[in-house]
Amino acid sequence: MQRLNVIPYPNSVEFTEGTVEKEFLANNTKLTVTPGSMGDEAYRLEITPEGAAVFAATEKGAFYAAKTLEQLLDGDTVPCCVIEDEPAFSYRGFMIDTVRHIVSLEDTKKLIDAAAGVKMNAMHWHLSDDQGWRVQIDKRPLLSEKASVRKASMFGREREQEEYGGFFTKEELKEIVEYAKQRYIEVIPEIDVPGHTTAVLHAYPELGCTGKEVEVAVKQGIYPTVLCAGNDEALALVYDVVDELVEIFPSPYFHIGGDEVPKTAWAACEKCRARKKENGLKSDDELQTWFSNKVAQHLKEKGKTAVVWNDTIKGGTVDGATVQFWMKGKKRTAKYANEGGRVIVSDFFAYYTDYNYAITPLKKTYNYNPFIKGIKSEGKINIAGVETPTWTEYITNFERYCYLAFPRCTAVAETGWTLPENKDEEDFERRFEIYRKRLENLGITPAQKDEWAVPFLKRFTQAKLY
């Protein structure tokens, strides 16, 4: 069967007679934008011996047509055809953890270009964690002065005794937002609360349950140093951060984390116990949900919708929030979608590209079905889409980042755009080898084909987790 050399594969392609020379086509392309004529991300591309005609309802649709056309022009000739295309999912994202190791602005822009090239439309920016705080907040200067620096980096086999730190100024954040916007990518910031806050507590120890001094974390892991859910001052800090960041990030969404929150400190804290009592909360999980609801409510007043990791809804729902599924709680997340809640799927076992190819071969990423177990037909519409996170504990340089993220990120982009009946794993591998050059031109070197899977025996004898 004839297939175009395009990633993500278009959802309808009708081949007609003949081919057109690349040079001719590049100089004979017409665009017609008719608002309301089709979906915002849809386009129609007609390639005939007379040239190419693009139809779209928006500039974004036209941009996606251009992204298809530019890949078609990588060949010397282009087959005549009519493409009618629109995405399977409205949300197609990638996540950069710029905490454990900082991904520079320059490299972030390369990743944005790589994502835009395959019609992704969201960048989730993980900006705070136990091991550092990465944004300037004027009202809370200690976050960038103290919380942004750790004394060493002791991540598994990657051990570095040097002090490590840094943060992005507001101007730099805006620069990325603007760069992404020009490529139709929305940047969603994440401030992870109430857990993963060791760095915050280094700067403001009084906001933890014990008030004890703590260092910014230097190792990977889950830390008990969480914000005190019984202390209004802890919420006040989060509100201050939100208030400044909503001015920078125009996205209607704002990620407030909520993953991996150990409850040991809360269980032993007078203030947390009082909070539970006064609000009729029966467990610490409910207390976590209460906390996230407070932040979500604050965001709502700013016109924003909260995004939370799925751990957050263990203690009840967060009003109106988008839930990002990563691990455990699949049934609960499916129920959330079935009952009308918006869900983004980032399954740890398929979409976490910080794990090597022995753990998560390309095949597994490519073939993953975002309609998680338990989704009923009425819930499917609430699976907004897919996102591939790249956590950087063990990623100390951009070369390693790219090796791990590509081609898996590109595979997730195809799942986000292309309907299952139009996907084809073998053909994706073929198309990727042509597309690879585009990534290389951006300064991104993907893993070689023989690294996309690790043979059975090698997997069990040589595979390391990271």
Ligand code: ACM
């Ligand atoms: C996560 O990976 N802790 C969301």
Ligand code: ZN
């Ligand atoms: Zn407390």
